[in-house]
Amino acid sequence: MTKRLMFVNRRAPYGTVYGMEALDATLAASAFGQDLSMAFVDDGVYQLKRNQNPSVLGIKHYTRTFAALDDFGVDHIFVEQESMMERGLKQEDLMEIFREDGSDALTIVSSSELSEIMETQDVIFQF
Amino acid sequence: MKFNILVNEGPYTHQASDTAYHFAKAAIDCGHEVIRVFFYHDGVNNATRFASPPVDDRDVIVRWTQLAESYDIDLAVCVAASLRRGVLGEDSAHQLGIAEVNLDDHFRVAGFGHFIEGAIVADRTLVFGD
Amino acid sequence: MLHTINKSPTERPSLLSCLRLAKAGSDILLIEDAVYAALSGTKFAEIIENSLNHHQFFVLEADLDCRGFGQSELIDGITMVDYTGFVSLAVKNDKVQAWL
Numbered sequence: 001m002t003k004r005l006m007f008v009n010r011r012a013p014y015g016t017v018y019g020m021e022a023l024d025a026t027l028a029a030s031a032f033g034q035d036l037s038m039a040f041v042d043d044g045v046y047q048l049k050r051n052q053n054p055s056v057l058g059i060k061h062y063t064r065t066f067a068a069l070d071d072f073g074v075d076h077i078f079v080e081q082e083s084m085m086e087r088g089l090k091q092e093d094l095m096e097i098f099r100e101d102g103s104d105a106l107t108i109v110s111s112s113e114l115s116e117i118m119e120t121q122d123v124i125f126q127f
Numbered sequence: 128m129k130f131n132i133l134v135n136e137g138p139y140t141h142q143a144s145d146t147a148y149h150f151a152k153a154a155i156d157c158g159h160e161v162i163r164v165f166f167y168h169d170g171v172n173n174a175t176r177f178a179s180p181p182v183d184d185r186d187v188i189v190r191w192t193q194l195a196e197s198y199d200i201d202l203a204v205c206v207a208a209s210l211r212r213g214v215l216g217e218d219s220a221h222q223l224g225i226a227e228v229n230l231d232d233h234f235r236v237a238g239f240g241h242f243i244e245g246a247i248v249a250d251r252t253l254v255f256g257d
Numbered sequence: 258m259l260h261t262i263n264k265s266p267t268e269r270p271s272l273l274s275c276l277r278l279a280k281a282g283s284d285i286l287l288i289e290d291a292v293y294a295a296l297s298g299t300k301f302a303e304i305i306e307n308s309l310n311h312h313q314f315f316v317l318e319a320d321l322d323c324r325g326f327g328q329s330e331l332i333d334g335i336t337m338v339d340y341t342g343f344v345s346l347a348v349k350n351d352k353v354q355a356w357l
Contacts, residue, residue, distance in 0.1 A: 003246070003247050005243070005246065008354075010271075010274070010356075010357070017168060018168070021167065021168055021208065024207060024239065025167070025239050025242075025243075028238060028239035028240045028243060029239075029240070029243045031240055031243075032240065032243055032244065032247060034243075034247065041274060041278070042270060042274050080278075082277065111277045111278055114278055115277075115278045115279065115280050116280070118258070118278060118280075118354070119258060119280050121352065122352065123246045123252050123352060124352065124354045125133070125246075125252075125254060126254060126256075126354065126355055126356065126357055127135075127256075127357075128348055130347075135357075142263075142289045142290075142320075143263075143289075146263070146288060146289060146320075149319070149340045150340060150343055150344065150347075152340070153339075153340035153341050153343065153344045154344045154347075156341070157341060157344050157345075159344065159348070251347050251348070251352065251353055252352075252353070253261075253347065253353050253355065254353075254355040254357070255263075255355065256355065256357050257357060
């Protein structure tokens, strides 16, 4: 039986390790052939900001790997619109993430849309 | 019902490990099964055999090991998270040429995939963290 | 779905985020530092009172007791549960989401 697993990121990158280890967790999950998705809520949306440069601190640039999420079977990446608005972020502030077929993997959704999507999951992991 | 549990924080920094323990114990007392407790992030520090808390405080590590012994619970620490933090089982210590093993022998080192596998098999997964 | 929250509402936005994203009808359990959200008289009390029509709220007794509070200080309509009650809520709901 295939389960729907969602990884929810609510933390900003670099200040704590949670974002990076959430990505590691998501990649580890890809080996199990389940239905995977990621969501970015609250400060988690900052993980998707363009032009990050963690090399100035010698920290691993883990968010680059978001571009490869499609290869790891992560079909959907949801970003909550309300969290973006609270932080003054617009779509053009975020990195672009494409699927292999060229379609946009990143979907901006409202709270109520995300709420419905969460309800359809079997397991939700928050980081 | 089968429960799968994730602990993301260290034993004496955050209440997560305490809450996870009390939940696991209550679940078992209610006749449920805890198939796995997986330790991630600083949660891997729940598995060090050298922890020596003062006598007037709870021994978080011993509590986990006693629960595992009594109810045959799989205690697993994430390999990547534990290597980063120097919590070493026999294999890792050997590979790194380090003489001392600090992983308590009630815990095993496993990939994060074992937690995911637990989430697939279990009826409920609970995350305790910061 | 059962939502657990473990952050004080004055420290992190977990309570507000949970309320924004929890579907009506889901259960919410306040544990650890989130038990402060269950108290009457805080600036968050009204938000919870207004949500009582959509969600059933629970608070973990041990965490409340541990911090020096009890039943009499709770917002009316919040139910106190022990760890066995926590387990029952996890069993009753089809999944558990932890708002950290």
